[in-house]
Amino acid sequence: MTTIHLPGASGELRPYEPRTAPAAHFSAPADATPSRSRTVYAAAHVVADPFRTAPGLPAAVDWDATLAFRRHLWSHGLGVAEAMDTAQRGSGLDWAAAAELVRRSCAEARAAGGRILCGVGTDQLPVTEIGYPYSLDDVRRAYEEQLALVEDAGGRPVLMASRALAAVAKGPEDYLEVYGPVLRQTAHPVVLHWLGPMFDPALEGYWGSADLDAATHTFLELIAAHPGKVDGVKISLLDAEREIGLRRLLPDGVRCYTGDDFHYPELIAGDDQGFSHALLGILDPLAPVAAHALRALDAGDPAAFRSLLDPTVELARHLFGPPTRHYKTGVVLLAWLAGHQAHFTMLDGLHSARSLPHLARAYELADRIGLFPDPALAGSRMRNLLSVYGV
Numbered sequence: 445m446t447t448i449h450l451p452g453a454s455g456e457l458r459p460y461e462p463r464t465a466p467a468a469h470f471s472a473p474a475d476a477t478p479s480r481s482r483t484v485y486a487a488a489h490v491v492a493d494p495f496r497t498a499p500g501l502p503a504a505v506d507w508d509a510t511l512a513f514r515r516h517l518w519s520h521g522l523g524v525a526e527a528m529d530t531a532q533r534g535s536g537l538d539w540a541a542a543a544e545l546v547r548r549s550c551a552e553a554r555a556a557g558g559r560i561l562c563g564v565g566t567d568q569l570p571v572t573e574i575g576y577p578y579s580l581d582d583v584r585r586a587y588e589e590q591l592a593l594v595e596d597a598g599g600r601p602v603l604m605a606s607r608a609l610a611a612v613a614k615g616p617e618d619y620l621e622v623y624g625p626v627l628r629q630t631a632h633p634v635v636l637h638w639l640g641p642m643f644d645p646a647l648e649g650y651w652g653s654a655d656l657d658a659a660t661h662t663f664l665e666l667i668a669a670h671p672g673k674v675d676g677v678k679i680s681l682l683d684a685e686r687e688i689g690l691r692r693l694l695p696d697g698v699r700c701y702t703g704d705d706f707h708y709p710e711l712i713a714g715d716d717q718g719f720s721h722a723l724l725g726i727l728d729p730l731a732p733v734a735a736h737a738l739r740a741l742d743a744g745d746p747a748a749f750r751s752l753l754d755p756t757v758e759l760a761r762h763l764f765g766p767p768t769r770h771y772k773t774g775v776v777l778l779a780w781l782a783g784h785q786a787h788f789t790m791l792d793g794l795h796s797a798r799s800l801p802h803l804a805r806a807y808e809l810a811d812r813i814g815l816f817p818d819p820a821l822a823g824s825r826m827r828n829l830l831s832v833y834g835v
Contacts, residue, residue, distance in 0.1 A: 467814025
């Protein structure tokens with residue numbers, strides 16, 4: 445009997461009939477050739493060591509499983525965006541573990557011939573009982589320390605938004621004062637990351653203003669002041685119209701990498717005035733489907749691209765629903781159900797950040813679109829999880 449009874453938000457159980465066979469995109473071998481028409485990175489999660497992880501303890505990572513998942517992403521032609529918020533940066537992955545993750549993943553990328561970007565932040569400056577007692581110079585030096593490590597490891601940097609900078613900056617000029625010297629010393633062009641407060645409430649008012657038009661002006665001023673230093677910008681505001689507007693204002697040669705996990709098919713497909721590349725957390729679970737869709741786009745068939753990716757949006761909007769910052773829980777659940785790791789445990793106990801009905805709905809939506817290479821394994825694991833909760 446294949447029927448599985450899934451709990452709803454009101455506590456009721458409803459029957460669901462899982463798929464019995466893998467979807468068509470699992471019938472062909474993975475193609476490690478990157479897309480020709482778009483530059484695409486999946487922000488990858490980390491696999492916790494289930495025997496050494498607990499809330500409040502230093503991050504304990506299962507390195508073998510974590511690196512194996514990066515090889516899975518490269519095998520589908522996707523690049524890896526390493527040590528980003530999907531990897532629980534600032535929510536379980538401390539700087540010491542993030543630094544080790546960068547070193548190991550960059551070495552793995554060289555061996556596999558895979559593309560890699562790495563997050564550069566300031567999370568070695570922790571929040572204290574009195575907040576962030578740091579100066580702008582402290583924040584700049586923290587960025588410089590992480591930039592040096594990423595470049596020494598062979599990674600291309602993503603300059604991530606900084607909680608410390610958001611706390612100590614008094615206006616737009618402080619952002620320019622910190623980012624400017626960092627950009628001037630980069631060895632290669634970087635990606636600038638604008639992460640909205642829906643992903644991290646501590647970043648409210650980033651770029652010096654809660655007015656997004658004013659913040660956009662500062663953002664573009666920084667880019668214009670450092671020609672040749674910015675490869676692209678990652679926009680994670682979950683606002684497709686604003687991303688398109690900003691995309692059209694970027695200088696020639698500066699790419700827009702969508703970080704919009706709600707509207708990615710239309711933003712990547714683009715319009716007659718341009719398109720977005722991608723750096724997305726949702727590509728962590730969607731790699732096989734996304735790879736097929738990108739090959740269709742490379743072949744000049746945007747309709748086929750949309751027909752493959754549009755059905756995934758309902759799952760993405762569920763995973764990234766409020767509070768958006770807990771989307772990583774669903775991402776790791778799907779990795780476990782798909783067989784990429786042996787357990788559903790997260791750093792800092794964040795596997796408990798979503799309710800059982802939320803997890804059950806994530807399973808159902810993922811199964812419906814054929815996201816599991818072994819639907820029977822996924823169903824068995826989902827039943828085991830339900831039994832832990834008494835279902």
